[in-house]
Amino acid sequence: MKALEKAWYSGAKWPLLLWPVEVVYRYLARKDQAKKRAQQRALPVPVIVVGNVSVGGTGKSPMVSMLCRVLQHHGWHPGVISRGYGGKKLSGPVAVTAESDATDVGDEPVMLAAQTECPVVIDPDRYRAASALLNKAFFQKNFPGHTACNLIISDDGLQHLSLPRDIEWVIIDATRGLGNGHCLPVGPLREPVDRLKEVTQVFANGSVRPVDFSGVQAQPMKLAPRYWRNLRTGETFSASRPPFKTSLRRPAFAMAGIGNPERFFQTLEDLEVHIERHPFPDHHIFKDHEVPDGRVVLMTAKDAVKCRSWSEETYWALDVEARIKPELIENLHHQLVNVLKRKQHG
Numbered sequence: 288m289k290a291l292e293k294a295w296y297s298g299a300k301w302p303l304l305l306w307p308v309e310v311v312y313r314y315l316a317r318k319d320q321a322k323k324r325a326q327q328r329a330l331p332v333p334v335i336v337v338g339n340v341s342v343g344g345t346g347k348s349p350m351v352s353m354l355c356r357v358l359q360h361h362g363w364h365p366g367v368i369s370r371g372y373g374g375k376k377l378s379g380p381v382a383v384t385a386e387s388d389a390t391d392v393g394d395e396p397v398m399l400a401a402q403t404e405c406p407v408v409i410d411p412d413r414y415r416a417a418s419a420l421l422n423k424a425f426f427q428k429n430f431p432g433h434t435a436c437n438l439i440i441s442d443d444g445l446q447h448l449s450l451p452r453d454i455e456w457v458i459i460d461a462t463r464g465l466g467n468g469h470c471l472p473v474g475p476l477r478e479p480v481d482r483l484k485e486v487t488q489v490f491a492n493g494s495v496r497p498v499d500f501s502g503v504q505a506q507p508m509k510l511a512p513r514y515w516r517n518l519r520t521g522e523t524f525s526a527s528r529p530p531f532k533t534s535l536r537r538p539a540f541a542m543a544g545i546g547n548p549e550r551f552f553q554t555l556e557d558l559e560v561h562i563e564r565h566p567f568p569d570h571h572i573f574k575d576h577e578v579p580d581g582r583v584v585l586m587t588a589k590d591a592v593k594c595r596s597w598s599e600e601t602y603w604a605l606d607v608e609a610r611i612k613p614e615l616i617e618n619l620h621h622q623l624v625n626v627l628k629r630k631q632h633g
Contacts, residue, residue, distance in 0.1 A: 292343075295466035295475045302473045309473040316446075316470075316478070323448035330417055332437050333626040335619075336452045338445025340482055341465060341475040344546020344569065345458040346492040346609060348395050348589065349510055351442045353609040354619075355403035358438065361620045366436035368416035369396045370443065371409030373570035380419035382429035383407040389592045394544075394570060395442060397592040402606070406430040413441055413450040438623065445486075446477055453626045454619070455486040459505060460547060461493035468501070487622075490611065493550070506611060512554060513606040518591055518598035523606075526558065531583045531603060533561040539583040544571030544590050551587055554605070560585070578602075 294302050335354065339345045355365045371381065374393035383392045385401035392409050400407040406426065410416035417439045419425045426435060444450055445457065459465065466475040483489055483503040491498040491505040498505045512526030524530040533539045541562035543551040548566035555562050562585065567573070571590075575597045578584055584602045586594065591604035 291472065292475070295469075296463050298467070302467070302469070305472045306469075309470050312472070313470050313479065320446070320448050326449050327451045328414065329451055329630075330414075330421065330439065331630055332421065332439055333454070333623045333630070334417065334439045334441065334450065334452045335454045335456065335623075336441045336444050336450070337456045337458065338441075338443050339458050340445065340478050340480075341459070341463075342471070342477065343460070343463075343475065344550075345460045346508065346510055346550075347443055347458055348399060349607055349609040350456065350458060350490070350508070351440055352399055352402045353611075354440055355399075355405050357616050358620065358623075359405075361616075363438045363620075363623065364434045364436050365403070365438045365440050366406045366408070366417075366420040367396070367399050367403065368413055368420065368439060368441050368444075369393065369399070369407065369409050370411055370413070371396055373572070374409065380408050380410045380416050380425070382419075382425075383409055390572060394589050394592050398589050399442060401592070402588065406433055406436060413444050413447045417441075417450065437627065454488075454622060456488045456490065457483060457486045458490045458492050458508065459498075459500060460550075461491040461498060461505075463547075465500060488615065492609075506615060508609060508611050510550070510554070510607045511610050512558065513608045516588075516591070516604045516606055517600065518595050518602040518604060519600045526605065529558065529560055529603075531601070533583060535561055537582075538563045539585045540579055541565060541585045542567060542573070542578070542590065543587055544573065544593075545569055545587055551605075554607070555585060 337347050337351050371393035375391050383396040383400050387397050389397045396407050396409050408416045408419050420436050470476045480501045489503055489505040490508040492508045494507045496507055514523040514526050516523045538561040541555055542565040544567035546569045552564050573594050586604050588604050588606045
Protein backbone atom coordinates (compact mmCIF):
# COMPACT_ATOMS: atom_id res chain seq x y z
CA MET A 288 0.00 0.00 0.00
CA LYS A 289 2.86 2.39 0.79
CA ALA A 290 4.28 1.94 -2.71
CA LEU A 291 0.90 2.68 -4.25
CA GLU A 292 0.35 5.70 -2.03
CA LYS A 293 3.77 7.07 -2.96
CA ALA A 294 2.94 6.61 -6.63
CA TRP A 295 -0.27 8.66 -6.27
CA TYR A 296 1.74 11.73 -5.35
CA SER A 297 4.92 11.25 -7.39
CA GLY A 298 3.55 11.34 -10.92
CA ALA A 299 4.17 7.62 -11.51
CA LYS A 300 2.25 6.14 -14.44
CA TRP A 301 1.99 2.49 -13.40
CA PRO A 302 -1.15 2.99 -11.19
CA LEU A 303 -3.02 3.63 -14.47
CA LEU A 304 -2.86 -0.14 -14.98
CA LEU A 305 -5.57 -0.26 -12.30
CA TRP A 306 -7.89 2.00 -14.29
CA PRO A 307 -10.56 -0.72 -14.89
CA VAL A 308 -10.85 -1.12 -11.13
CA GLU A 309 -11.26 2.64 -10.74
CA VAL A 310 -14.13 2.58 -13.25
CA VAL A 311 -15.90 -0.12 -11.23
CA TYR A 312 -15.19 1.72 -7.97
CA ARG A 313 -16.68 4.97 -9.27
CA TYR A 314 -19.76 3.21 -10.64
CA LEU A 315 -20.46 1.36 -7.38
CA ALA A 316 -19.75 4.46 -5.28
CA ARG A 317 -22.10 6.59 -7.41
CA LYS A 318 -24.84 3.97 -7.16
CA ASP A 319 -24.42 3.63 -3.40
CA GLN A 320 -24.41 7.40 -2.86
CA ALA A 321 -27.61 7.85 -4.89
CA LYS A 322 -29.28 5.19 -2.73
CA LYS A 323 -28.11 6.85 0.50
CA ARG A 324 -29.23 10.31 -0.63
CA ALA A 325 -32.70 8.89 -1.30
CA GLN A 326 -32.79 7.44 2.22
CA GLN A 327 -31.92 10.69 4.01
CA ARG A 328 -34.27 11.69 6.83
CA ALA A 329 -34.25 15.25 8.10
CA LEU A 330 -32.86 16.19 11.50
CA PRO A 331 -34.29 19.08 13.54
CA VAL A 332 -30.94 20.83 14.09
CA PRO A 333 -28.19 22.00 11.70
CA VAL A 334 -25.59 19.42 10.72
CA ILE A 335 -21.99 20.23 9.74
CA VAL A 336 -19.84 17.54 8.13
CA VAL A 337 -16.07 18.05 8.25
CA GLY A 338 -14.48 15.61 5.81
CA ASN A 339 -12.14 15.06 2.91
CA VAL A 340 -12.21 13.61 -0.58
CA SER A 341 -8.93 11.71 -0.28
CA VAL A 342 -7.58 8.96 1.92
CA GLY A 343 -5.21 9.82 4.74
CA GLY A 344 -5.15 12.51 7.38
CA THR A 345 -5.81 16.11 6.45
CA GLY A 346 -6.57 17.77 9.81
CA LYS A 347 -10.29 17.11 10.18
CA SER A 348 -10.35 16.45 13.93
CA PRO A 349 -8.49 19.66 14.89
CA MET A 350 -10.98 21.55 12.74
CA VAL A 351 -13.90 19.87 14.53
CA SER A 352 -12.34 20.70 17.90
CA MET A 353 -11.88 24.35 16.92
CA LEU A 354 -15.44 24.62 15.59
CA CYS A 355 -16.83 23.28 18.84
CA ARG A 356 -14.91 25.84 20.88
CA VAL A 357 -15.66 28.92 18.78
CA LEU A 358 -19.30 28.08 18.08
CA GLN A 359 -19.91 27.63 21.80
CA HIS A 360 -18.89 31.28 22.18
CA HIS A 361 -21.59 32.12 19.65
CA GLY A 362 -24.22 30.44 21.81
CA TRP A 363 -24.34 27.03 20.13
CA HIS A 364 -24.38 23.72 21.98
CA PRO A 365 -22.59 21.29 19.64
CA GLY A 366 -22.62 17.54 19.81
CA VAL A 367 -20.00 15.52 17.92
CA ILE A 368 -20.58 12.28 16.06
CA SER A 369 -17.89 9.95 14.74
CA ARG A 370 -17.52 6.45 13.39
CA GLY A 371 -15.13 5.55 16.20
CA TYR A 372 -12.57 4.02 13.88
CA GLY A 373 -10.33 1.49 15.60
CA GLY A 374 -12.66 1.01 18.56
CA LYS A 375 -14.20 -2.28 19.59
CA LYS A 376 -17.66 -1.00 20.56
CA LEU A 377 -19.11 -0.41 17.12
CA SER A 378 -22.50 -2.13 17.34
CA GLY A 379 -24.63 0.89 18.17
CA PRO A 380 -24.63 4.43 19.52
CA VAL A 381 -22.02 4.70 22.28
CA ALA A 382 -21.47 7.80 24.41
CA VAL A 383 -17.85 8.93 24.70
CA THR A 384 -16.25 11.02 27.43
CA ALA A 385 -12.69 12.14 28.14
CA GLU A 386 -12.34 9.11 30.44
CA SER A 387 -13.45 6.53 27.86
CA ASP A 388 -11.04 3.80 26.80
CA ALA A 389 -9.69 4.59 23.33
CA THR A 390 -9.38 0.88 22.52
CA ASP A 391 -13.15 0.60 22.93
CA VAL A 392 -14.35 3.77 21.21
CA GLY A 393 -11.41 4.97 19.08
CA ASP A 394 -8.73 7.57 19.70
CA GLU A 395 -10.21 10.59 17.92
CA PRO A 396 -13.57 10.56 19.79
CA VAL A 397 -11.80 10.45 23.17
CA MET A 398 -9.48 13.26 22.11
CA LEU A 399 -12.43 15.38 20.94
CA ALA A 400 -14.37 14.74 24.14
CA ALA A 401 -11.36 15.88 26.18
CA GLN A 402 -10.59 18.93 24.06
CA THR A 403 -14.12 20.24 23.58
CA GLU A 404 -16.00 18.99 26.66
CA CYS A 405 -18.89 18.45 24.26
CA PRO A 406 -21.11 15.36 24.09
CA VAL A 407 -19.62 12.81 21.69
CA VAL A 408 -21.34 9.72 20.26
CA ILE A 409 -19.86 7.05 18.01
CA ASP A 410 -21.70 4.75 15.65
CA PRO A 411 -20.91 3.40 12.17
CA ASP A 412 -24.42 4.63 11.31
CA ARG A 413 -23.96 8.38 11.61
CA TYR A 414 -27.66 9.14 11.37
CA ARG A 415 -28.23 6.84 14.32
CA ALA A 416 -25.43 8.59 16.22
CA ALA A 417 -26.99 12.00 15.56
CA SER A 418 -30.42 10.72 16.56
CA ALA A 419 -28.99 9.40 19.83
CA LEU A 420 -27.55 12.83 20.65
CA LEU A 421 -30.99 14.34 20.08
CA ASN A 422 -32.80 11.66 22.05
CA LYS A 423 -33.70 13.17 25.43
CA ALA A 424 -33.51 9.93 27.42
CA PHE A 425 -30.17 8.85 25.90
CA PHE A 426 -28.70 12.32 26.32
CA GLN A 427 -29.71 12.81 29.95
CA LYS A 428 -28.47 9.35 30.88
CA ASN A 429 -25.05 9.70 29.24
CA PHE A 430 -24.35 13.44 29.45
CA PRO A 431 -25.86 14.71 32.71
CA GLY A 432 -25.24 18.38 33.27
CA HIS A 433 -24.94 19.20 29.57
CA THR A 434 -27.36 21.43 27.70
CA ALA A 435 -29.27 19.71 24.91
CA CYS A 436 -27.55 19.91 21.53
CA ASN A 437 -28.79 22.36 18.93
CA LEU A 438 -26.00 21.57 16.46
CA ILE A 439 -24.40 18.34 15.20
CA ILE A 440 -20.81 18.25 13.93
CA SER A 441 -19.67 15.08 12.17
CA ASP A 442 -15.96 14.28 12.36
CA ASP A 443 -15.42 12.82 8.88
CA GLY A 444 -18.39 11.30 7.07
CA LEU A 445 -18.46 13.26 3.82
CA GLN A 446 -19.21 10.03 1.95
CA HIS A 447 -21.80 8.80 4.51
CA LEU A 448 -24.68 10.35 2.63
CA SER A 449 -27.41 8.67 4.67
CA LEU A 450 -26.60 11.44 7.16
CA PRO A 451 -28.39 14.63 6.07
CA ARG A 452 -26.17 17.67 6.17
CA ASP A 453 -26.62 21.39 5.82
CA ILE A 454 -22.97 22.43 5.59
CA GLU A 455 -19.96 20.52 4.25
CA TRP A 456 -16.41 21.64 4.97
CA VAL A 457 -13.68 19.76 3.12
CA ILE A 458 -10.01 19.81 4.10
CA ILE A 459 -7.19 19.05 1.68
CA ASP A 460 -3.53 18.71 2.57
CA ALA A 461 -1.86 21.66 0.84
CA THR A 462 1.38 19.77 0.31
CA ARG A 463 -0.02 16.56 -1.15
CA GLY A 464 -3.06 18.13 -2.79
CA LEU A 465 -5.26 15.76 -4.77
CA GLY A 466 -2.40 13.58 -5.95
CA ASN A 467 -2.86 12.44 -9.54
CA GLY A 468 -6.55 13.39 -9.45
CA HIS A 469 -7.81 9.81 -9.85
CA CYS A 470 -10.14 7.82 -7.62
CA LEU A 471 -9.15 4.66 -5.79
CA PRO A 472 -7.13 2.62 -6.49
CA VAL A 473 -5.46 4.56 -9.33
CA GLY A 474 -5.33 7.65 -7.13
CA PRO A 475 -6.08 8.77 -3.56
CA LEU A 476 -9.57 10.19 -4.12
CA ARG A 477 -12.67 8.70 -2.53
CA GLU A 478 -14.82 10.80 -4.85
CA PRO A 479 -14.18 12.58 -8.17
CA VAL A 480 -12.67 16.06 -8.06
CA ASP A 481 -16.00 17.58 -9.15
CA ARG A 482 -17.38 16.77 -5.69
CA LEU A 483 -15.52 19.85 -4.43
CA LYS A 484 -17.89 22.06 -6.41
CA GLU A 485 -20.83 20.79 -4.34
CA VAL A 486 -19.47 21.47 -0.85
CA THR A 487 -19.86 24.63 1.22
CA GLN A 488 -16.19 25.41 1.86
CA VAL A 489 -12.79 23.93 0.99
CA PHE A 490 -9.63 24.44 3.03
CA ALA A 491 -5.97 23.88 2.19
CA ASN A 492 -4.25 22.72 5.37
CA GLY A 493 -0.72 24.06 5.51
CA SER A 494 -1.18 26.96 3.12
CA VAL A 495 -0.96 30.67 3.99
CA ARG A 496 -2.90 31.81 0.94
CA PRO A 497 -5.88 30.55 -1.09
CA VAL A 498 -5.18 27.53 -3.30
CA ASP A 499 -6.94 26.51 -6.50
CA PHE A 500 -7.93 22.85 -6.70
CA SER A 501 -9.34 22.11 -10.15
CA GLY A 502 -11.20 25.40 -10.33
CA VAL A 503 -12.32 25.42 -6.68
CA GLN A 504 -10.68 27.95 -4.37
CA ALA A 505 -9.58 26.57 -1.01
CA GLN A 506 -9.12 28.91 1.94
CA PRO A 507 -5.84 28.76 3.91
CA MET A 508 -5.73 26.78 7.13
CA LYS A 509 -2.92 25.91 9.50
CA LEU A 510 -2.48 23.68 12.51
CA ALA A 511 -0.81 25.83 15.15
CA PRO A 512 0.71 24.41 18.34
CA ARG A 513 -1.34 25.33 21.44
CA TYR A 514 0.67 23.90 24.33
CA TRP A 515 2.73 21.01 25.64
CA ARG A 516 0.83 18.74 28.02
CA ASN A 517 2.42 16.24 30.38
CA LEU A 518 0.64 12.90 30.16
CA ARG A 519 1.31 11.98 33.77
CA THR A 520 0.65 15.27 35.59
CA GLY A 521 -1.61 17.10 33.15
CA GLU A 522 0.51 20.25 33.43
CA THR A 523 0.61 22.48 30.37
CA PHE A 524 3.34 24.76 29.05
CA SER A 525 3.67 27.21 26.18
CA ALA A 526 4.33 25.48 22.86
CA SER A 527 7.13 27.93 22.13
CA ARG A 528 8.97 26.98 25.32
CA PRO A 529 9.41 23.19 25.54
CA PRO A 530 9.52 22.13 29.22
CA PHE A 531 12.07 19.42 28.40
CA LYS A 532 15.58 19.33 27.02
CA THR A 533 16.81 17.63 23.87
CA SER A 534 20.13 17.61 22.07
CA LEU A 535 21.73 16.23 18.95
CA ARG A 536 23.12 13.38 21.05
CA ARG A 537 19.89 12.78 22.93
CA PRO A 538 16.96 13.72 20.67
CA ALA A 539 13.37 13.21 21.72
CA PHE A 540 11.59 10.02 20.70
CA ALA A 541 8.87 11.46 18.48
CA MET A 542 6.08 9.06 17.55
CA ALA A 543 2.92 9.55 15.55
CA GLY A 544 0.14 7.14 14.62
CA ILE A 545 -1.81 9.58 12.46
CA GLY A 546 -2.71 9.83 8.78
CA ASN A 547 0.25 12.07 7.93
CA PRO A 548 3.00 11.65 10.58
CA GLU A 549 5.39 13.90 8.65
CA ARG A 550 3.21 16.92 9.40
CA PHE A 551 3.66 16.34 13.15
CA PHE A 552 7.40 15.79 12.84
CA GLN A 553 7.79 18.97 10.80
CA THR A 554 5.89 20.92 13.44
CA LEU A 555 8.32 19.70 16.09
CA GLU A 556 11.27 20.75 13.96
CA ASP A 557 9.68 24.15 13.39
CA LEU A 558 9.63 24.46 17.19
CA GLU A 559 13.38 23.70 17.09
CA VAL A 560 13.03 20.43 18.96
CA HIS A 561 15.59 17.79 18.08
CA ILE A 562 13.74 14.57 17.34
CA GLU A 563 14.11 10.98 16.25
CA ARG A 564 11.21 10.15 13.92
CA HIS A 565 9.05 7.09 14.60
CA PRO A 566 5.98 6.95 12.33
CA PHE A 567 3.28 4.34 13.00
CA PRO A 568 0.11 3.39 11.10
CA ASP A 569 -2.93 5.61 11.58
CA HIS A 570 -4.91 4.72 14.76
CA HIS A 571 -2.05 2.49 15.96
CA ILE A 572 -2.65 1.12 19.47
CA PHE A 573 0.63 1.76 21.26
CA LYS A 574 2.14 -0.65 23.78
CA ASP A 575 4.60 0.37 26.47
CA HIS A 576 7.35 -1.86 25.05
CA GLU A 577 7.33 0.21 21.84
CA VAL A 578 8.57 3.27 23.73
CA PRO A 579 12.09 3.44 25.21
CA ASP A 580 12.64 4.04 28.92
CA GLY A 581 14.27 7.21 30.15
CA ARG A 582 13.72 9.22 26.96
CA VAL A 583 11.74 12.34 26.31
CA VAL A 584 8.74 11.03 24.34
CA LEU A 585 6.66 13.37 22.18
CA MET A 586 3.32 12.52 20.60
CA THR A 587 0.10 13.97 19.21
CA ALA A 588 -2.99 14.55 21.33
CA LYS A 589 -4.68 11.78 19.37
CA ASP A 590 -1.97 9.29 20.33
CA ALA A 591 -1.79 10.50 23.93
CA VAL A 592 -5.23 9.10 24.81
CA LYS A 593 -3.88 5.61 24.08
CA CYS A 594 -0.73 5.99 26.21
CA ARG A 595 -1.92 7.81 29.31
CA SER A 596 -2.50 4.68 31.45
CA TRP A 597 1.18 3.69 31.31
CA SER A 598 2.80 7.06 30.70
CA GLU A 599 5.87 8.43 32.46
CA GLU A 600 6.70 12.00 33.46
CA THR A 601 8.89 12.32 30.38
CA TYR A 602 5.91 11.84 28.04
CA TRP A 603 4.52 14.96 26.40
CA ALA A 604 1.66 15.61 24.00
CA LEU A 605 1.59 18.61 21.70
CA ASP A 606 -1.93 19.97 21.41
CA VAL A 607 -2.59 21.87 18.19
CA GLU A 608 -5.49 23.98 16.97
CA ALA A 609 -6.85 24.72 13.53
CA ARG A 610 -6.68 28.35 12.50
CA ILE A 611 -8.66 29.92 9.68
CA LYS A 612 -9.83 33.41 8.76
CA PRO A 613 -12.13 34.76 11.53
CA GLU A 614 -14.68 35.98 8.99
CA LEU A 615 -15.26 32.38 7.90
CA ILE A 616 -16.45 31.55 11.42
CA GLU A 617 -18.77 34.57 11.39
CA ASN A 618 -20.17 33.48 8.03
CA LEU A 619 -20.68 29.96 9.35
CA HIS A 620 -22.52 31.24 12.43
CA HIS A 621 -24.94 33.22 10.29
CA GLN A 622 -25.46 30.25 7.96
CA LEU A 623 -26.31 28.07 10.96
CA VAL A 624 -28.76 30.63 12.32
CA ASN A 625 -30.57 30.67 8.99
CA VAL A 626 -30.59 26.87 8.79
CA LEU A 627 -32.04 26.56 12.28
CA LYS A 628 -34.76 29.14 11.54
CA ARG A 629 -35.69 27.26 8.39
CA LYS A 630 -35.92 23.96 10.25
CA GLN A 631 -38.01 25.47 13.03
CA HIS A 632 -40.48 27.12 10.67
CA GLY A 633 -40.38 24.78 7.77
